[in-house]
Amino acid sequence: xxSPYAAxxxxxxxxxxxxVTVHRAAAQIARTLTEHLADGPSRVADQLARLLAGALEPxxxxxxxxx
Numbered sequence: 001x002x003s004p005y006a007a008x009x010x011x012x013x014x015x016x017x018x019x020v021t022v023h024r025a026a027a028q029i030a031r032t033l034t035e036h037l038a039d040g041p042s043r044v045a046d047q048l049a050r051l052l053a054g055a056l057e058p059x060x061x062x063x064x065x066x067x
Contacts, residue, residue: 027052 030049050056 023052 027049030045030052033045034049047056051058
């Protein structure tokens, strides 16, 4: 692999790793909110956590749906 391509590939891998880390942190924050909030906000926080964790797809979300 040519050096310019290798450098770009390494940069992209580092950026993806960072995004995955941020994504997982957001899922954990949403899960923590779920544990501390009441029924309505808890349901929304749980949906957010499940969406970020990959357990839900955006098409699965509807207003008023249960997780």
